[in-house]
Amino acid sequence: MKAVRLTAPKHFEFIDIEQPQAIDGQCLVKLEKVSVCGSDIRHHYGPIKEESAYPMDPGLPCHELAGVVLESRTDSIKEGQRVIVIPARGTGGLQQYVVSDPSRMIVLPEQGPLDEWLMCQPSGTVLYACRKMGSVLSKNVVIFGQGSIGLSFTMIVSRLGARNVIVVDPLDYRLEKSKLFGATHTINPDKENLDDAISELTGGLGADITVEAAGYPDTLNLAFKHIKQFGTIIVFGVQADTFVPVEHNTWMNLQPTIIPTTGARSGDPIGQIQDIVALRERGWCDPAPLLTHKMGFSEVQAAYDMYEQRQDNVIKVVMDLNE
Known part of the structure; x- marks a missing residue:
């Protein structure tokens, strides 16, 4: 599968890596949308680290991700459902597929653009x-x-x-x-x-x-x-x-x-996100206007540069992994 990794400060490269496999209790998720966060910039993309830190693990830095469940080996999540995934510590979402378990997944409504629902994260x-x-x-x-x-x-x-x-x-x-x-x-x-x-x-x-x-x-x-x-x-x-x-x-x-x-x-990384999804669904609040820019996965370098340099009045930029 296609993935991205940092090979030097502020420099991404695309690589091909093996697709992960779900085991019992996990789901395989095809990622559709990922978003850049300020902490990605401050702790991974922006600072100049020791030479030994590069290349970073594939998928980093990115922890705001949403996609569709392709395979479920758990009773609580169904295949075809749309989800936000909270990646495990030390892993990221700049790749086409991830595996996760229900304790780190938020099921989303069927209606509405996925990139807008991602703003609930x-x-x-x-x-x-x-x-x-x-x-x-x-x-x-x-x-x-x-x-x-x-x-x-x-x-x-x-x-x-x-x-x-x-x-x-x-x-x-x-x-x-x-x-x-x-x-x-x-x-x-x-x-x-x-x-x-x-x-x-x-x-x-x-x-x-x-x-x-x-x-x-x-x-x-x-x-x-x-x-x-x-x-x-x-x-x-x-x-x-x-x-x-x-x-x-x-x-x-x-x-x-x-x-x-x-x-x-907090010990419960998904509860508060599930609640904001429910609040948006009933109309109490709507974080979707945070989304200001949409780009393709092929433009990952430009997306991170835009966010870091605060170009074009950016608030949140979401990448489509199919583009």
């Missing part, structure tokens, strides 16, 4: 984080970063009844997109004074809840700087470095509740 991980923050009714929420994760936070907390959904991002096209997802106020920190803007919107107190959805040291510290005393901070963005500098005195003075969240390591 990142939004589902955000739903897990939103459950950790408690009630947002009548609260001021500030979200740092409006990529696909930040926009998913905006979509969910706005529907959960936040008083103000204040979003911060240096890219105007993302801020414009956030209005479609429910942002009540947008701030470009490169164009206006962030401290003054948040102070005015929160009555000088700071936000009840801040969300770090960008994964940079500066935005992490901003999430602490702009929280009200005894507020709640959701840390979602994964930093590139193991250790990052923090403003310790701010933490001590404001004494916030700090909640790191990683849905994939």
Whole structure:
């Protein structure tokens, strides 16, 4: 089967590898759509690693994938069903077929474009984080970063009844997109004074809840700087470095509740995605507008370059493995 691997920083090559075989309790899935995630860029595609790290294993880096079950050797998943697959750690979806077991598969409705349903994968991980923050009714929420994760936070907390959904991002096209997802106020920190803007919107107190959805040291510290005393901070963005500098005195003075969240390591990697699929199906929310670009599998290099360089107002790019 056809697969892709990284042979050097930011350099893919196509190879032919043996098609995997399902064993008892597993399914063979023909992948149809895969999407690029920011963590793919930050931890695999973008950084320059030791020479011994290359070539990487086939299929990496990609963990947002959807396809059709070709063979099922389990009673809980049927052949022909459309599914999102959460690949096992250390494996990826830049290949035509994968095997998985039901504990890492989300069955999708029969109707609707598969690439749109795939957007439930990142939004589902955000739903897990939103459950950790408690009630947002009548609260001021500030979200740092409006990529696909930040926009998913905006979509969910706005529907959960936040008083103000204040979003911060240096890219105007993302801020414009956030209005479609429910942002009540947008701030470009490169164009206006962030401290003054948040102070005015929160009555000088700071936000009840801040969300770090960008994964940079500066935005992490901003999430602490702009929280009200005894507020709640959701840390979602994964930093590139193991250790990052923090403003310790701010933490001590404001004494916030700090909640790191990683849905994939929650012990139930599919439950929150199943829930967001159900919520979309009944019309409560729709993450499909995250999808801004569609490309073929043959354009994998261009897709990852587009995402990394934020070309053409990209939010999410999905590749069709049949093209």
